[in-house]
Amino acid sequence: MRTSVTELRVLRMALLAALGFDLAACADDSSSDDEGSSGSGPETSGEGESAESESGSTGSDAESGSAESDSESSSTDSADTETDSTDTGVDPYTCEDPQPILQAGTELPSGFVTCADGFVHRVEAVECAAPQPADDETCDGVVDAICQTGDDCTAQGYAACKQDMWGQCTCQYGCASDDDCDAGEICACAGVFDDQPSCIPADCTADAECGQGLCGLSKYEGCCDNSYHLACAAPDEACHTNADCGAGSCLEDVPEPIVDYQCSESEGAWTCGPPGWCGCDCGRPLMIDGQPRVAGPSRRADASWMAVGIEPELRELDASLRAQLAARWAEIGRFEHASVASFARFAAQLQALGAPPALLRETAAAMADEVEHAKLAFALAAAYAGAPVGPGRLDLRGAGVSARAQLVAAQIVDALIVEACVGETLAALEALEAARWAEDPSVRAILTRIADDELRHARLGWRALAWLLERGGDQLRTAASRTFTLTMAKMRAEPEAPPAERASSLLAHGHLDAALRQQVRARGLAEVVAPAARAALSPSTKIRAASLA
Structure with a gap:
């Protein structure tokens, strides 16, 4: 991981500043966040484990080591028990009727x-x-495609030109x-x-x-x-x-x-x-009925969803790598495109609760940011694919705003924690880490801009959360604590992803492989999200009224 400890600390302090904390005090306390996150922060009133205790379980190396030691001790005891008995609790598997x-x-x-x-x-x-796979006839004669037939593909033997899930004609072997x-x-x-x-x-x-x-x-x-x-x-x-x-x-x-x-x-x-x-998420997802909603990919005749002047280096990229990069950037573009609707819904929810002007202004600015992020991502996808790429229609059924303010408040807090406080914060950190690895100047500049914007969106989410909790009382604070705990626990328990093909090549072009992404998320949860969560959940946290005008 190339993102430095100092950069993580700056990110953490930016969130604490958004919550109304004095930066000088944050600097004095920053070391205690690193060394003593096992319970030195304010207590929470959440049911079960609090966000504070959750962060403490994996906060510092010493704490994680302790947790791992307990786990290893437990597993060792279990292994000893299994040695003494042939009953493992699982019936030995037999392949019936192969x-x-x-x-x-x-x-x-x-x-x-x-x-x-x-x-x-x-x-x-x-x-x-x-x-030998068969060529897709639909690719024959397509102008500016990566390939038209398998004869255009030379990286390996048994090549074919086939249409991928994004509608792009790519080399497959x-x-x-x-x-x-x-x-x-x-x-x-x-x-x-x-x-x-x-x-x-x-x-x-x-x-x-x-x-x-x-x-x-x-x-x-x-x-x-x-x-x-x-x-x-x-x-x-x-x-x-x-x-x-x-x-x-x-x-x-x-x-x-x-x-x-x-x-x-x-x-x-x-x-x-x-x-x-x-x-699957990138930045702030549009969640409907608990699932992320995005538009389908579309091969567009126009370039309206592509930023101008985006010219990544293509000369040394083989067709297979270009196809992977095109697909990944198209996916990012679809999620950024859906984020516009997510922020639009958020603005309507804030208005239903009588939110102050600053939160509404920042939400409107965030919508504009996401439009630009989508255009940048689709421009890169199109450059790698050799054809215009953009979003299709976005199905917004079920995305309405409830008219009941109390229900809306609970929904906003729940969504803020998942989509903004955790999601946007980690998205900013992932974009920053990807920028540190990207070798192409165009890609690096885009990722750096996205990281800066996502951090600003995360700050908006944390400010809105603090404002809601200040108004909502202990019941809302308790629900928020539980959501933080469940969210971070589930993310920490994610299984290791299988090895990615050509991970180093993708990394050089700004795409984190699954293993590095999980490492970045773990560091972000322990060193940025958890300390900010403890601060936000503290009853003493007050947003300065002047900052909300």
Whole structure:
């Protein structure tokens, strides 16, 4: 992580200043935030664990070490118990009625089999009968596309030009055998999980490498698409299929919506957890019925949603990397576009509560910022894709504002904590970290601007929260404390994401891989969000009236 301790402290102090604290006092207390976040801040009146105690559990290295030590001690005791007894609490897994998965359009085995319960594992490596994916006819003749046919794609063999989920024509590559893939990958033939062969990450290549276990196919449902990898699954894993998992909260802020948890492998263990798309966000998401809502992608004939003068360096980028960058920036643009509606709803909610002029002015300015963020992101997406990109129509059904002020107050506090106090704060930190890695000056400048704007939006959220809590009394403060606790606990408990393809290349172009993103979020929660939450939840926190005029 390249963001420095000093930059984290500056970010924290900016939020405390937004809450009305004197900056000189913040400077005097800054070291105590780092060293004593296990309970030195103001107590909260939340139900269960407070935001203060939650932050204390993972605040400093010493505290996290203590927590880990307790966890390790507990797991060691558990391991000792298992050594003395053959009962692990989990019935050993057996693949019932295994059926071979055939290569698409053939009677040839793919090397994978599926069990009666749906668990898929690889028994052997085989040659793929159809290693060459077919070109998409819709790409032929498309002007300024990355490719029109597979002949335009030269990075690997078995190339095809296909339309991706964003409507862009990009290079995709097949394979005939594991030898066609990079080290640490295997070739999954057409029919295993897609209608074309592809190389996927693999910690094992066949069941024989897994002892008494099986070389299982793990599926991860991410923001943009599904990803797959192979990993050994021991007979006593916590799960083998989604049917072994129950349901739970998708998002970290509220108990709803409830989604079916999924079984996947991470860090050597098969466990249940929410699907990866539950955590899809960029800045302030538009939440409707507990789920983020964005417009669909659109290949536009005009350039109205693209900022002018954005020219990233393209000369040394292969077609595959350009396609990934185009997809990622298009996704960011869609979330920034939806943020405009989120702030519009926020403004209406504030007006329903009689908010002071400053909060409304800052909200209007934030809407304008998000329009520019979306245009910058779509401009980068278009530059990488070689074609205009923009948002489609945004479905706003269910996004209305309640007329009951008391209900609105509770909803605003809940949304502020998730979308602004936590979401915007971490978005600012993630953009700052991405800017530190970006090598392209154009991309670095855009990320730096986004980081500055997101910090200002976070300050707005914290100021609005303090104003609401000052008016709402202990009941609202208690609810806020509980939301902070649940939000931070859920984010800290997120499972490790699978390894990203070409992570270093994407990082050089301003996109954090999942592991670094989780590291940034953990630091941000412990060193920025938690201290600010303790300050905001303190009954003594008062927003200066002059700053709200």
